[in-house]
Amino acid sequence: MLKTLKEIIRTGDATVKYPFAPIERPKDARGKPEHDLANCMACGACAVACPPNAIQMVIDSRAQSTSWSINYGRCVYCGRCEEVCPTKAIRLSTEFELAVMDKNDLEEICMYSLQSCTECGSPFAPAKEVDYAYRILTQFVDDPDARQAAELVKVCPRCKQKRDSQRAKQNFESLGGVS
Amino acid sequence: MILEHEVPLNLQFQPEKKVLDEGIAKAKATLLNDIKRSIYLYRVDCGGCNGCEIEIFSSITPVFDVERFGIKNTPSPRHADILVYTGAMTRSMRMPAIRAYQGAPDPKLVVSYGACGCTGGIFHDNYCVWGGTDKLFPVDVYIPGCPPSPPQTIYGFAIALGLLGQKLHHSELVEGADEHVTFRYEDIPYKMRVAFERKARLYAGYRTGLELAEEFMEVLRVEGSGSLKEVDALIARQADPRRAEVLTQLKTELNMLLNGLDETPRPLLEQASSFGV
Numbered sequence: 001m002l003k004t005l006k007e008i009i010r011t012g013d014a015t016v017k018y019p020f021a022p023i024e025r026p027k028d029a030r031g032k033p034e035h036d037l038a039n040c041m042a043c044g045a046c047a048v049a050c051p052p053n054a055i056q057m058v059i060d061s062r063a064q065s066t067s068w069s070i071n072y073g074r075c076v077y078c079g080r081c082e083e084v085c086p087t088k089a090i091r092l093s094t095e096f097e098l099a100v101m102d103k104n105d106l107e108e109i110c111m112y113s114l115q116s117c118t119e120c121g122s123p124f125a126p127a128k129e130v131d132y133a134y135r136i137l138t139q140f141v142d143d144p145d146a147r148q149a150a151e152l153v154k155v156c157p158r159c160k161q162k163r164d165s166q167r168a169k170q171n172f173e174s175l176g177g178v179s
Numbered sequence: 180m181i182l183e184h185e186v187p188l189n190l191q192f193q194p195e196k197k198v199l200d201e202g203i204a205k206a207k208a209t210l211l212n213d214i215k216r217s218i219y220l221y222r223v224d225c226g227g228c229n230g231c232e233i234e235i236f237s238s239i240t241p242v243f244d245v246e247r248f249g250i251k252n253t254p255s256p257r258h259a260d261i262l263v264y265t266g267a268m269t270r271s272m273r274m275p276a277i278r279a280y281q282g283a284p285d286p287k288l289v290v291s292y293g294a295c296g297c298t299g300g301i302f303h304d305n306y307c308v309w310g311g312t313d314k315l316f317p318v319d320v321y322i323p324g325c326p327p328s329p330p331q332t333i334y335g336f337a338i339a340l341g342l343l344g345q346k347l348h349h350s351e352l353v354e355g356a357d358e359h360v361t362f363r364y365e366d367i368p369y370k371m372r373v374a375f376e377r378k379a380r381l382y383a384g385y386r387t388g389l390e391l392a393e394e395f396m397e398v399l400r401v402e403g404s405g406s407l408k409e410v411d412a413l414i415a416r417q418a419d420p421r422r423a424e425v426l427t428q429l430k431t432e433l434n435m436l437l438n439g440l441d442e443t444p445r446p447l448l449e450q451a452s453s454f455g456v
Contacts, residue, residue, distance in 0.1 A: 015244045016330075019337050023330050028386065037352050041360045052294065052301035072347065073297035073311070076325035083385040087360050097346045099322045099335035103313060104349045106297065106323060111353045132360045139369050 025094040030077040032095040035070060035108065040089035042068055042112040042126035046081035055081060064114045064123045072098055073106035087132070117156035124156035194273070194309055197280065197316050207286035211341055217249030218340065221259030222292075223279045225312070226302075227266025230326040231293040235263070238329035250336055256282035261339065264312040267295040267302045273315065280316055288339055291318045292332075294325040301325075364396045371436055372396065378432050382425045391422060395429045407433075 016023055025031070047057045047068070054074040059066045081090045100106055114123035115130040134153045140146035152160055199207075222235060238245050239252060253259055256279040264276065280289070291312040294300030299310045312318050322335035337343040364372050375395060380388035398409045410430050417423040 014241050015247065016242060018243070018330050018333055019343060025330075029328075032347075037354060038358060039360055052303060071298060073321055073323045074294055074300055074303060075323065076294055076301055079386070088363065088389070089360075096324070096328060096331045097334045098324065099320055099331065099338045100345050100347050101320055101338065102349075103297070103318075103321060105345065105347050106321060107349055109351045111351070113354065128354065128358065128360055135359075135362070136369055 025096065027094075029094045029096070030079065031093050032072060032098055033070065033075065033077070033079075033081060033090050034093045034095070035068075035110070036089045037110050038089075039087050040068065040110065040112075041087055041128040041132045042066055042110075043086065043129045044068075045084040045086065046090055049080040049084045051078060051080065052076050059114070061114070061123050064116070066112050066114055066126055067109055068112065069107060069109040071107050073103065115154060117159055118154045119159040120156060122156060130154060192309075194268075194314050196314065199317050203285045207288070210286050211288075214340065217251055218260045218336075219251050219253040219258050220261045220263055221253055221256045221279065221283065222263045222265065223256075223272075223276055225264055225266045225272040225276050225296075226269035226308070227293060227295050231265035231296070234324075234326040234329060234332060235265070235292070238332045240329075243329040243333060245333060245336065248336070248340075256280075257284070259283045259287065261288045261290055261336075262316075263290045263292050264296050264316075265292045267299045267305070267308045268310060268312055268314050270307045270309065273309075276312075276315060288319045289316050290335065290339060291321045292335075293327060294323055297321045297323050364400065366400055367396055371433075374432055374436060375429055379425055379429060382428060383421070387422075388425070391425050392429065395426055399433075 044057045047055045052074050055070045057068050079092050112126045115125050115127040116123050137146045137150035262283055291297045297311050299308050302308045320339040324331050376392045379392035398413050414423050414426045
């Protein structure tokens with residue numbers, strides 16, 4: 001009897017104090033993915049990688065905006081978004097207190113503006129993404145390909161195709177080809 | 180905003196959702212306000228992977244012990260105050276789910292447990308999945324997680340019983356005008372930074388790899404000339420030989436990029452490439 005009591009006192013209380021005191025989480029525990037609006041360029045890499053489609057992007061070309069949304073109720077905390085994010089704007093935190101009474105509270109929506117093409121005026125990509133690409137390309141001063149890409153960065157793919165075909169036609173005619 | 184399926188809504192089967200009577204809703208609110216006894220819980224698996232069940236049972240172990248709040252797992256819905264639905268609502272499990280709902284006496288609480296219970300989770304676009312529990316029943320508390328850990332479960336039940344308030348709220352954010360993405364480690368050339376990150380992630384995985392690459396670049400930016408000494412000091416500081424090895428490889432990479440040396444033989448990398456990495 002005394003022995004048992006001694007053992008009980010020695011072992012102490014195994015139960016966590018959690019709802020009444022904060023619980024210690026491991027450093028790499030998988031919790032709520034924290035999205036940083038300022039550093040996100042809406043490239044959509046996370047939306048492509050997300051296995052349960054918890055992260056989705058919807059383009060509204062009439063309003064010239066694109067929305068990035070995450071549904072924490074569907075997220076499986078796999079961290080694929082963190083893995084693919086080029087600007088490290090999303091990272092799994094250890095936050096686990098996500099239970100809600102209303103389903104709408106599980107959703108986070110961020111709006112980004114779209115870049116309009118300088119030639120035809122139609123929106124084609126998030127403005128921040130275009131800006132990021134331009135700033136990277138201008139770092140490579142010695143590279144002629146990068147310089148050309150930086151010049152055309154605000155032109156939509158369709159207009160780029162049109163330009164290419166016109167240039168090809170000019171080259172063909174200057175070589176004396178039959179039109 | 181969330182697109183449920185590619186198929187138009189009028190071509191999809193829409194299950195009928197149970198609606199609470201006014202009287203029952205009132206009784207429920209009163210019950211929650213002054214509950215003076217233990218809460219009995221009945222668990223229905225509607226088509227999950229059993230991960231949620233494992234977590235529910237680990238939350239009644241001595242370490243987390245939800246029974247100290249009087250929450251007890253019961254084998255019959257007739258005794259239940261809380262119905263916990265785990266797993267996505269599937270066509271085949273609809274009848275057991277409905278019978279459990281009908282069997283539990285009013286007023287009862289319905290809890291959607293896990294990512295599948297909340298929205299259908301990773302199975303949301305499966306042919307036999309109707310979505311979350313809320314497609315059939317009025318849900319009181321959603322506990323997301325895949326699976327929710329025992330503290331998350333305790334938190335969810337605490338919310339259901341009104342002991343704690345909820346933290347997460349719906350948010351709609353708009354980007355600031357003329358906002359630019361900040362370049363990480365702007366003083367280190369872009370291609371060099373990418374090379375470091377790629378190498379570190381190849382050796383140590385995306386999370387630890389990035390952590391190591393950031394530690395390495397943090398040291399590089401401290402000083403201009405003496406930085407290689409700093410790198411050596413960083414490697415010597417590491418208690419874990421695996422971390423030291425990755426940092427050594429990053430140093431080799433740095434030397435290679437600075438001096439334009441040919442690639443020195445790296446057995447680990449060769450091993451990795453033989454596996455098609």
